[in-house]
Amino acid sequence: MTIDNEEEVITLGHGAGGVLTGKLVRDIFLNQFNNQVLSRLGDAALLDIDAHRMAFTTDSFVISPLFFKGGDIGRLSVCGTVNDLAVMGAEPLFIAAGFIIGEGFSLRKLEAIAQSMRAAADEAGVAIVTGDTKVVRSQDIDELFITTSGIGRLDTAKGLSARPVTPGDTIIISGTVGEHGMSIFIEREAIALAHAITSDVAPLNGMIRAVLEGGCEVRCMRDPTRGGVATALNELAEEKGVDLLIRQEHIPVSEEVAACCEILGFDPLYIANEGKALFVIDPEDAQKAIAILRKHPYGKEAQVIGSVLEGKGHKVFLETFSGAHRQLEELTEDQLPRIC
Amino acid sequence: MTIDNEEEVITLGHGAGGVLTGKLVRDIFLNQFNNQVLSRLGDAALLDIDAHRMAFTTDSFVISPLFFKGGDIGRLSVCGTVNDLAVMGAEPLFIAAGFIIGEGFSLRKLEAIAQSMRAAADEAGVAIVTGDTKVVRSQDIDELFITTSGIGRLDTAKGLSARPVTPGDTIIISGTVGEHGMSIFIEREAIALAHAITSDVAPLNGMIRAVLEGGCEVRCMRDPTRGGVATALNELAEEKGVDLLIRQEHIPVSEEVAACCEILGFDPLYIANEGKALFVIDPEDAQKAIAILRKHPYGKEAQVIGSVLEGKGHKVFLETFSGAHRQLEELTEDQLPRIC
Numbered sequence: 001m002t003i004d005n006e007e008e009v010i011t012l013g014h015g016a017g018g019v020l021t022g023k024l025v026r027d028i029f030l031n032q033f034n035n036q037v038l039s040r041l042g043d044a045a046l047l048d049i050d051a052h053r054m055a056f057t058t059d060s061f062v063i064s065p066l067f068f069k070g071g072d073i074g075r076l077s078v079c080g081t082v083n084d085l086a087v088m089g090a091e092p093l094f095i096a097a098g099f100i101i102g103e104g105f106s107l108r109k110l111e112a113i114a115q116s117m118r119a120a121a122d123e124a125g126v127a128i129v130t131g132d133t134k135v136v137r138s139q140d141i142d143e144l145f146i147t148t149s150g151i152g153r154l155d156t157a158k159g160l161s162a163r164p165v166t167p168g169d170t171i172i173i174s175g176t177v178g179e180h181g182m183s184i185f186i187e188r189e190a191i192a193l194a195h196a197i198t199s200d201v202a203p204l205n206g207m208i209r210a211v212l213e214g215g216c217e218v219r220c221m222r223d224p225t226r227g228g229v230a231t232a233l234n235e236l237a238e239e240k241g242v243d244l245l246i247r248q249e250h251i252p253v254s255e256e257v258a259a260c261c262e263i264l265g266f267d268p269l270y271i272a273n274e275g276k277a278l279f280v281i282d283p284e285d286a287q288k289a290i291a292i293l294r295k296h297p298y299g300k301e302a303q304v305i306g307s308v309l310e311g312k313g314h315k316v317f318l319e320t321f322s323g324a325h326r327q328l329e330e331l332t333e334d335q336l337p338r339i340c
Numbered sequence: 341m342t343i344d345n346e347e348e349v350i351t352l353g354h355g356a357g358g359v360l361t362g363k364l365v366r367d368i369f370l371n372q373f374n375n376q377v378l379s380r381l382g383d384a385a386l387l388d389i390d391a392h393r394m395a396f397t398t399d400s401f402v403i404s405p406l407f408f409k410g411g412d413i414g415r416l417s418v419c420g421t422v423n424d425l426a427v428m429g430a431e432p433l434f435i436a437a438g439f440i441i442g443e444g445f446s447l448r449k450l451e452a453i454a455q456s457m458r459a460a461a462d463e464a465g466v467a468i469v470t471g472d473t474k475v476v477r478s479q480d481i482d483e484l485f486i487t488t489s490g491i492g493r494l495d496t497a498k499g500l501s502a503r504p505v506t507p508g509d510t511i512i513i514s515g516t517v518g519e520h521g522m523s524i525f526i527e528r529e530a531i532a533l534a535h536a537i538t539s540d541v542a543p544l545n546g547m548i549r550a551v552l553e554g555g556c557e558v559r560c561m562r563d564p565t566r567g568g569v570a571t572a573l574n575e576l577a578e579e580k581g582v583d584l585l586i587r588q589e590h591i592p593v594s595e596e597v598a599a600c601c602e603i604l605g606f607d608p609l610y611i612a613n614e615g616k617a618l619f620v621i622d623p624e625d626a627q628k629a630i631a632i633l634r635k636h637p638y639g640k641e642a643q644v645i646g647s648v649l650e651g652k653g654h655k656v657f658l659e660t661f662s663g664a665h666r667q668l669e670e671l672t673e674d675q676l677p678r679i680c
Contacts, residue, residue: 010445015475024473028447032454033461033468037434045470047434049493052392058436058489062474094377094387096398097369098487100440105350107368114372121373128373130385132487133364134402135355136678139479147438147472149398149489153389338476 015062017226017272018331022235041239043084043223046154053154055090057081060147064338066113068187070179070199073146074116076274076340079203080225081150082124086205087221087277089212090152092124097131098147102138113144124203126150165219165240169308170286172279174207174293175200175301176252177229181271181339182260197256200275207296208277216289217282224278225340227331230269232278233316234330246306246328247319269318270331272339280308355402357566357612358671362575381579383424383563386494393494395430397421400487404678406453408527410519410539413486414456416614416680419543420565421490422464426545427561427617429552430492432464437471438487442478453484464543466490505559505580509648510626512619514547514633515540515641516592517569521611521679522600537596542615547636556629557622564618565680567671570609572618573656574670586646586668587659609658610671612679620648 013020030039037045044057061077071079078095085092097117101110121128136143183199185191204223212218220240224232229251237244253261253268261268275298281289286304293299309317316328353360370379377385384397401417411419418435425432437457441450461468476483523539525531544563552558560580564572569591577584593601593608601608615638621629626644633639649657656668 008447010441010443010447010450010475012443012475012477015441015473021473024447025471028451028454029471029473032451032458033437033471035467035469037467037469038471045434045436047469047491049394049433049491050392052390054389054491056434056436056489056491057470058438058487059472060438060440060474060485060487062440062476093389094385094396096385096396096489097373098398098400098438098489100400100402100485100487101350101355103350103352107348107350107364110350111368111372114368118372127375127377129375129377129387130397131365131369131373131378132399133355133361133369134400134485134678134680135350135352136402136485137352145400145440145474145476145485147398147400147440147487147489149396149436149438149487151387151389151394151396151491338474340474 012337016331018231042088044088044090046088055085055088055152055154057084058147058149059084060145061340062145062338063184063340065187066142066144068199069183069196071201072113072116073144074113075120076201077146077148078117078120078124079201079274080340081148082126082203082205083223085150085152086208087223090154092126092150092152092205094151095121095126095128096149097128099131099133100145101133101135102140102143103135104141105144120203124205163219165242165280165308167308167310168283169219169280170283170304171244171246171306172281172286172289173229173252173303173305174277174299176254176257177273177276178253178257178261178268178271180274181336182257184339185336186260195256197260200273202275202298204275204277204298207293207298210292210296211279211289214288214292216285219280222278224273224276226272228270228272229278230316230328231331237316238314241312241314243309243311243313244306244316245309245319248321250303250305252301252303269328274340352677356671358571382428384428384430386428395425395428395492395494397424398487398489399424400485401680402485402678403524403680405527406482406484408539409523409536411541412453412456413484414453415460416541417486417488418457418460418464419541419614420680421488422466422543422545423563425490425492426548427563430494432466432490432492432545434491435461435466435468436489437468439471439473440485441473441475442480442483443475444481445484460543464545503559505582505620505648507648507650508623509559509620510623510644511584511586511646512621512626512629513569513592513643513645514617514639516594516597517613517616518593518597518601518608518611520614521676522597524679525676526600535596537600540613540615542638544615544617544638547633547638548617550632550636551629554628554632556625559620562618564613564616566612568610568612569618570656570668571671577656578654581652581654583649583651583653584646584656585649585659588661590643590645592641592643609668614680
């Protein structure tokens with residue numbers, strides 16, 4: 001038994017993607033389901049089926065509100081799964097979708113959401129091939145949860161290098177951070193702004209393919225969703241056994257997101273993105289990768305934001321505007337629940 | 341647009357697996373996601389990835405209560421997905437699990453459920469390789485939804501015959517019907533019975549493999565979950581373009597389930613099963629299949645229950661105890677919500 005306290009219960013923080021989620025996954029799920037594939041804890045599982053290497057992933061979406069500037073739960077549920085596969089170096093092929101719908105939910109809204117899933121699937125070049133629908137009594141007439149799962153093909157020729165992440169490797173982000181989380185927060189809290197923030201939700205497989213096929217030596221990728229860039233980098237540092245350094249002045253943040261975060265006391269490095277990828281890449285290929293990314297509609301603001309350090313402390317450091325280095329911790333509290 | 345009425349909303353019946361679920365799937369999901377794989381609407385999608393044929397399926401589980409005699413939502417979520425793959429003739433290999441958990445849910449209960457998933461996965465010989473956890477505010481401290489997805493390998497040598505279902509083919513059920521649904525109903529309504537009914541929830545891939553490897557010419561299989569045997573057979577008749585006849589006197593029903601259904605006014609043919617398979621099989625192999633099934637712990641009560649007719653009305657007929665034939669309609673109303 002791994003639960004210390006008989007009375008311990010799930011809190012919103014367990015779903016935030018940070019420290020508590022990690023503890024829950026290790027204490028309960030890894031402990032019970034223990035197997036080599038799961039314990040790698042990537043954005044998708046890498047499977048060997050006969051001579052084929054495949055990627056397999058699942059994500060449940062509980063976002064509230066269901067419709068927001070730049071997208072809806074439908075687009076999000078397809079893009080989230082497409083991106084989980086793409087950052088593992090896989091070509092997303094097939095999506096399964098499970099719907100849990102509150103009694104009283106509008107069929108028109110459900111149709112609009114399905115339309116949006118189809119549009120995202122078409123854009124990503126994937127097919128939604130199987131699904132399931134369940135209905136539950138609900139206090140909330142707007143209750144809809146979508147769980148998408150995806151299968152991707154891993155072409156090892158184009159896939160990720162088996163070489164480890166090494167000191168000197170370059171860290172790139174494909175664009176400005178924090179748009180998705182701030183968009184949802186503003187929508188939900190009905191904060192009136194001169195310019196509402198648009199979520200960045202987008203399928204990134206095309207952009208990622210361009211980088212891989214462009215011959216860039218990509219060591220690994222991550223999609224910085226729940227918990228933002230800071231959490232994704234902490235997971236990476238932990239998994240690869242390295243330290244990372246990013247520079248605050250190089251991190252692209254839109255004026256709107258920066259202003260909102262300032263006013264509301266959020267750090268954009270912890271805010272969820274749904275259309276951004278982090279790359280760790282051979283420093284010799286960094287400029288080539290930046291050039292390829294900036295040519296792609298979803299990578300126009302791509303930036304080198306830092307590098308892999310010599311240390312083995314599994315830590316992420318931020319060089320602030322003043323030049324000081326401070327450790328960037330994993331997310332410990334849930335800033336924004338139900339963000340995806 | 342396919343929604344007749346602007347004000348139309350989701351009802352519990354849309355999740356019951358019968359006529360309304362079918363209409364929802366056709367009007368919204370098939371209409372939007374339209375592709376050849378999805379439109380086959382099997383228990384799992386059949387995919388061609390390079391030279392490989394795979395099966396892919398997803399199911400959301402919203403059962404209430406979470407723990408019941410014979411199992412819990414964990415065992416159910418693994419067995420449901422294993423069985424969806426197995427009845428497509430696939431060998432289940434990998435499972436993904438998405439958890440949506442209400443705030444305040446007991447970690448001890450979650451651990452017990454994960455333990456139960458692991459036990460079912462071990463029994464079925466599958467690995468739970470990837471997952472996701474989301475937490476939502478909930479009125480109900482016992483709220484937990486699990487969506488499992490599964491991938492299976494289709495070995496065409498052992499797989500299903502491409503031959504169509506033809507008049508004269510035999511219909512077999514692997515055991516007594518209605519245990520799962522009645523078990524949940526009794527648990528939920530706190531009905532005191534001398535002998536509580538035990539759910540039949542079980543992974544059927546081993547039993548199904550025995551039949552296929554035993555050289556039986558199986559035309560197709562179904563797992564009669566939501567909507568029961570009557571609904572599964574109606575879907576089969578519709579898909580294959582045939583009429584079916586089953587004989588009431590041959591349908592195995594336990595004394596407890598028969599008595600409960602009698603008192604409560606339910607028809608066991610419409611009650612969900614979670615550990616039964618329907619086989620349509622070459623009549624020459626029917627007795628061999630029955631012999632193989634009865635040797636398996638989950639097939640001891642296997643029975644020939646009917647056959648495929650000459651007609652093309654896509655209808656299912658029941659020969660009653662008195663010898664009369666009446667049409668067995670698809671489920672139209674939800675007898676028992678949140679049964680799986």
